[in-house]
Amino acid sequence: MSTLRQADVDPHPAQPLRVRSVVGLAYDEIRSLIVAGTLEPGSRLAQGVLADSLGISRGSVREALRRLAGDGLVDFEVNRGFFVAESGLDDVRQRLEARLALEPEIARLAATRCNDDDLELMRESIAAESAATTS
Structure with a gap:
């Protein structure tokens, strides 16, 4: 009896599915709403409203807004919340280009300096994120 191999099933195997987190x-x-102009510059981004409209938790919305703030698309004001950034798309493009220039080097340095404990912690974090659910 022969063993079934992937090549026997499909000569053009599909790529593995890429699972995206709820935050992602x-x-x-939210990014597409901002870029499309649906959410206007200066408008307040109410976490509860966004959470309800997307069918996810406020925590997931908050984390997505923090990421968008890092990209320059959203501004955060203490005790006031998140707002669509007033800056133009050229400013955002420049920030993203700077990140593109810096982040690969940062990742390379982190990879060369990590140890077995760091790798195990990273694996645990990835497994926890994969297993996480949003209420």
């Missing part, structure tokens, strides 16, 4: 999906959705 929220980031993409």
Whole structure:
């Protein structure tokens, strides 16, 4: 009896599915609303309203908004909340280009300096994120 191999099933195997986190999906959705102009510059981003409209938790929305703030698309004001940034798309493009220039080097340095404990902690974090659910 022969063993069934992937090549026997499909000569053009599909790529593995890429699972996106809820936060990543929220980031993409809110980002697209901002870039499309649906959410106007200066408008307040109410976490509860966004959470309800996206069907996810406020915590996931908050984390997506923090990421968007890092990209320069959203401003955060203490005790006031998140707002669509007033800056133009050229400012955002420049920030993203700077990140593109810096982050690969940062990742390379982190990779060369990590040890077995760091790798185990990273694996545990990835497993916890994969197993996480949003209420």
